[in-house]
């Protein structure tokens with residue numbers, strides 16, 4: 398049977414975009430269906446990764462300026478900088494990234510259908526356009542990559558004025574003096590530090606006993622120290638009872654209690670509340686049952702390692718299939734889905750992927766934490782470098798940071814890298830490459846690296862680790878010679 402397209406891709410986020418591009422490079426005819434009226438790029442470009450990071454970069458610049466040159470007018474950033482300028486900066490970047498996606502699709506002859514897509518059967522997608530008409534398309538394969546949307550709070554309502562969510566925080570008209578963030582995921586920590594950088598007094602309320610539990614314990618300690626220094630107050634194990642704007646007192650009240658210990662009701666007065674309580678897959682209205690697509694208990698679409706669902710012609714990728722729900726991973730998943738559909742050999746997404754938290758400063762990690770490695774019975778040693786000992790960090794005034802290497806004490810194989818500090822999300826890739834090629838930490842000693850750079854932290858941490866194994870420095874020569882043989 399002949400179809401209109403080789404592949405129909407429902408959703409134009411990173412998973413859909415990369416599947417479309419890879420399919421087109423394979424000379425396959427692709428159609429992207431996107432329900433957003435104006436923009437391509439999904440959460441990635443419009444409400445998630447790109448705008449939140451653009452806002453963060455603007456806040457970081459303001460912080461750096463204040464830290465480096467002082468606050469001579471004795472004013473807080475929220476009194477000196479206009480949120481409108483920050484928002485305009487974010488908007489310009491968002492528009493720029495949107496144009497790139499649009500142009501790339503045009504250049505690669507990928508068709509785009511604007512409207513809400515739903516499955517009719519294993520090869521057919523119906524698109525309801527914004528004008529109320531319906532178009533039907535068929536393809537040999539379909540990729541479902543519809544992303545995710547915010548979970549709504551149970552205890553109160555988002556009014557998008559005083560009580561904000563993922564989207565409305567990006568439209569805030571002024572820098573608040575006080576902000577309460579509800580949630581304790583990556584997003585909550587990123588926004589908490591972004592607004593703290595702008596001079597906002599931030600409180601984070603987390604429903605769990607702990608947060609960011611995947612971090613190495615020393616990185617977490619650094620983060621908590623940083624929260625103390627910046628006056629960011631984190632309350633864990635909290636049950637929210639209500640959030641309400643009090644017009645008489647002109648502030649927003651958050652009523653909550655601790656889940657254990659003293660459970661008396663507490664009231665927090667704040668200017669704005671930002672609810673970041675997690676996200677759920679976009680499957681409503683997709684009519685997955687028309688193609689008997691299986692979902693798990695949390696409504697994420699189930700796929701195998703090739704991103705194929707239980708129906709042979711239908712693949713799924715990105716947030717809609719669950720963990721790790723990152724733009725970074727979604728790009729790879731979408732591309733690999735295209736390779737697998739069209740029988741082009743490709744490597745799988747490696748087990749070890751880096752995680753980047755764009756707090757100010759950044760946090761990034763890959764591989765085993767020190768505790769995990771020890772729990773697995775491995776003989777491990779760690780090497781540390783503190784940014785205060787790195788010349789580049791002095792020059793850029795970013796001396797608050799640590800890079801920690803976790804490695805096998807017997808053969809120096811690198812098992813994990815954990816960084817807290819400026820450019821951590823970028824720096825991690827050097828460690829990632831060494832790990833991917835099964836390398837050991839002597840790489841960082843034996844290779845000449847540009848100077849001054851923050852990458853010097855790898856060299857210092859490697860020396861520190863080797864020292865620790867050999868206790869005294871006298872055995873360096875042997876170690877380095879061993880490796881050359």
Ligand SMILES: Cc1cc2nc3c(=O)[nH]c(=O)nc-3n(C[C@H](O)[C@H](O)[C@H](O)COP(=O)(O)OP(=O)(O)OC[C@H]3O[C@@H](n4cnc5c(N)ncnc54)[C@H](O)[C@@H]3O)c2cc1C
Nearest residue numbers: 408410412432439440441445514544715716722723724725
């Ligand atoms: C605030 C925030 C910050 C983030 N920061 C980062 C970060 O720094 N790094 C990182 O790696 N990840 C980050 N993420 C996560 C990242 O944005 C997502 O993992 C990624 O966008 C998921 O990509 P996707 O392709 O699955 O879906 P999306 O990007 O969500 O795109 C899905 C698209 O499908 C469309 N769609 C949905 N249903 C239909 C339908 N039925 N018909 C047609 N179209 C439909 C939607 O309109 C949307 O455009 C962040 C997320 C948020 C919320």
Ligand SMILES: NC(=O)c1ccc[n+]([C@@H]2O[C@H](COP(=O)([O-])OP(=O)(O)OC[C@H]3O[C@@H](n4cnc5c(N)ncnc54)[C@H](O)[C@@H]3O)[C@@H](O)[C@H]2O)c1
Nearest residue numbers: 580581582583584585602603604673674675722753754755
């Ligand atoms: N740098 C990055 O890579 C990056 C940045 C931001 C977001 N993301 C991704 O976007 C997605 C969403 O991230 P997120 O951090 O918003 O969500 P999340 O699901 O990671 O975390 C939400 C947290 O909020 C808590 N929570 C939920 N309801 C609550 C309530 N009523 N009171 C107090 N706490 C409550 C939950 O226990 C959970 O810990 C994730 O997939 C994340 O990985 C990635």
